[in-house]
Amino acid sequence: EAGVAQSPRYKIIEKRQSVAFWCNPISGHATLYWYQQILGQGPKLLIQFQNNGVVDDSQLPKDRFSAERLKGVDSTLKIQPAKLEDSAVYLCASSLWAHPSYEQYFGPGTRLTVT
């Protein structure tokens, strides 16, 4: 079974530029998550999709971050404009369903550096 795929793996941009990340979850997984992990901290949930609907985006900085999952499969996360404090690893995860007993599987992450 293929795992969660993410691209790009690394990205370096200047502040005020825009950037987009892509995630392809495990086939059949209805729930998709985007996390931000700043160096030395645990992952922080940015947004959670159930199929193509948003069920939690309470910690997403909506003035600069946006995400979509139009067909309930792939997802993109965009930052526009980027700030220095956005430097982090952006992790995508998926699970079969949004229930406490279902494991979340993480992708390899995208390491973003904002200069």
Added chain:
Amino acid sequence: QKEVEQNSGPLSVPEGAIASLNCTYSDRGSQSFFWYRQYSGKSPELIMFIYSNGDKEDGRFTAQLNKASQYVSLLIRDSQPSDSATYLCAGRAGGTSYGKLTFGQGTILTVHP
């Protein structure tokens, strides 16, 4: 107060010893708890999850949950250098929160030969 807080590290143990990792949580709505291992530069990988009070054992790993004290722990027996990593504790709520996972800040474990 952070929702999930882990004991401050880093933690260093000799090979063959027991490593004890602790975590407390503030949300009584949390139904299940997960321990992830994260090697440097890699993504988190699940070690164990627990949702009932008491102990759960899987090989060299034992997870313990005490809901009354809002405390979760992970014991690693016969620690090996390959266990050296950051260990993340996460709590997951149920009901209308759609299983949101909240992570602690992580504890760095080093097992020295």
